[in-house]
Structures are given as structure tokens and as C-alpha cells.
């Protein structure tokens with residue numbers, strides 16, 4: 403059983419040497435009387451929040467995501483196949499997505515919303531790490547529940563070509579909003595405009611003054627900001643928000659590797675413009691997962707929602723695929739294949 407072990411807590415940018423590849427043996431049958439489920443992991447997901455789990459345990463971030471334990475496989479989301487089950491809801495051959503160790507086989511204990519049985523297999527299985535999994539639910543809950551969007555409103559999405567952002571933009575278009583995204587390369591900006599139907603997009607790495615860039619696309623201001631990056635972008639957005647605008651604070655990836663978070667100078671704007679700024683965790687919305695599937699599956703089947711994945715091949719590719727997120731190497735949802743069946 404190949405495993406990727408978390409070596410020690412990280413400060414600054416994570417390195418591949420923070421994760422060790424090892425091999426152990428595993429019994430491919432559960433002991434008599436076990437209520438666990440033994441799975442073979444097929445697709446493992448690389449997600450930015452994993453960097454927060456790699457940091458020194460901190461009560462503040464632990465309330466959203468728990469820190470990793472050292473010396474054992476890191477935990478992430480994945481799509482898996484049941485090999486043996488002592489749990490009444492799962493039988494051999496069933497597919498599920500949820501929390502598993504970064505290893506070829508895992509013994510999992512099912513807790514509330516830790517895993518979801520996969521019922522629809524007419525779509526790519528890998529989608530359950532992205533569009534039909536945690537990032538999809540994040541885009542859905544963040545946009546519809548937190549942003550309270552209305553037809554005709556102006557929407558800005560940062561890290562817009564990623565796992566979450568590409569969906570937020572498409573949801574905003576379905577709602578009849580005007581939507582602009584930012585991303586870190588020409589290729590990603592082109593994707594936003596041609597594949598995902600954003601009204602416009604820009605490469606933030608080519609902008610010296612984020613506020614001036616935002617004024618170019620939003621001369622009347624921004625009603626909704628879907629925040630994925632934090633730092634200077636958030637500061638520039640605040641001053642460009644409209645009265646009673648809403649900011650869904652989904653993530654702040656530009657800050658995860660910094661020892662001291664960058665200051666936000668325009669915070670008082672929240673008061674003057676009566677902006678609603680709300681942090682949220684997808685974990686609080688999993689009760690809406692079946693409603694989300696009912697909503698999104700028809701759009702996928704009709705080709706009205708599109709999804710781009712960045713799929714690395716092989717178990718060994720996991721660490722570099724994960725680290726690539728923090729350099730913007732991924733184009734679309736990053737995951738890696740452990741086994742195809």
C-alpha cells in the first residue's frame with residue numbers, strides 16, 4: 403500500500419520533501435465485526451485548503467479545517483471503490499467520494515457527511531473530486547447562499563479558472579449577471595472568455611494597479627465579489643464595491659504561505675458602503691448536496707455547464723500536483739489518478 407506521509411509542519415511555501423512516499427502492507431479484508439469500509443482509491447484531489455492543514459496547529463484555522471498529524475498519510479478528498487465493507491450502507495463494488503488518506507487503499511470510518519455514495523455514473527467519475535464534489539458544492543453554496551445574487555448584478559471572481567471559480571462564473575451567467583474573472587495566465591484568461599462564458603477576464607499578473615483594472619471592467623462598481631485569493635486583490639475590490647455589495651470569502655490562497663497576512667487598507671469601506679462580507683465553509687452546506695446534484699446534473703448532461711480538469715497520472719505525481727496549486731500551475735481542477743478502476 404503506497405502512502406504519502408506528512409513529515410512535519412510547514413512554514414512558508416511547502417516543498418515536496420515535506421511529503422514522504424512510503425510503502426506498507428495492508429490486509430485487503432476487514433476484521434470480523436468491523437463497521438468500517440475498506441476502499442481502493444481511484445482519484446485523489448489536490449485542494450488549496452490542504453496547505454492550511456500543513457501549518458502549525460492553530461485554534462483559529464482548526465475551527466474550519468483540522469491540522470494534519472505528522473508521520474501518517476495526509477488526508478484529502480478522493481473517489482474510491484469499496485473492496486470490503488462492514489457498514490450496512492455500503493457493499494463491495496460501490497463507489498463513494500469523501501475523506502481518505504493519500505494512499506492506494508484506505509480503511510475509512512463513516513461519520514456525518516464525511517462520505518457520499520456515488521449514484522450517477524454517466525458523468526466522468528473524476529468530477530466527484532471537483533464539479534460534483536467539494537469544490538462544486540463550494541461554488542454552489544457560496545454563490546447562491548452567501549452572495550444572494552440577482553439578475554443583472556455585476557460579479558467579480560478571483561482565481562476564476564480554478565476548481566471553484568470556473569463554476570461560480572457559469573452560475574453567475576445562468577443567473578443573468580455580468581461576470582468578470584481574474585486569473586494568472588493568458589491561457590486561463592482565454593478559457594474564461596471562450597469556454598466558461600465570462601463576459602470578460604484579465605491576467606492579474608499583468609496589472610500594476612488592481613483597482614484601476616477593476617474600474618476598467620466595472621465602471622459602475624461590483625455588486626458581488628467571490629473571494630478566492632485575499633491580500634491586495636481584496637483591498638482593491640473593497641474600494642470598487644457598490645453600496646450594499648456582498649463579498650463571499652471563500653478562500654485567500656495568496657495568504658496561505660505567508661507568515662504575516664498582508665494588510666487590508668480599505669477595511670473601513672465595509673462600513674461606508676454597507677458591504678456584507680461573509681466567510682463560509684462548504685462543510686456547513688453538505689445537507690444541500692442532493693439539491694445541488696438535482697440542480698447541476700441536468701446542466702452537465704445538456705452541456706450547459708462545462709468543467710476543465712488538470713489530471714496528473716500516477717500516485718507519485720500527488721505531491722508536485724498539490725504544490726503546483728500555489729504557483730498556479732494547474733489549469734482547472736487539479737487531481738491525480740491512482741487507479742482507473
Ligand code: NDP
Pocket residue numbers: 449450451536537540561562563564565566567584585586587590630631651652653654655656657682683684685727728729730731732733734735736
Ligand atoms: P484552484 O483550482 O483555483 O487552484 C488554485 C489557484 O489559485 C491557482 O491555480 C492560481 O491560479 C491561484 N493562486 C495561487 N497562488 C496565488 C496567489 N498568490 N495570488 C493569487 N492567486 C493565486 O483552487 P480552488 O478553486 O480549489 O480553490 C479556490 C479558493 O477557494 C482557495 O482559496 C481555496 O482555499 C478556497 N476554498 C474554500 C472552501 C471553503 O469551504 N471555504 C472550499 C474549497 C475551496 P492563477 O494562475 O489564476 O493565479
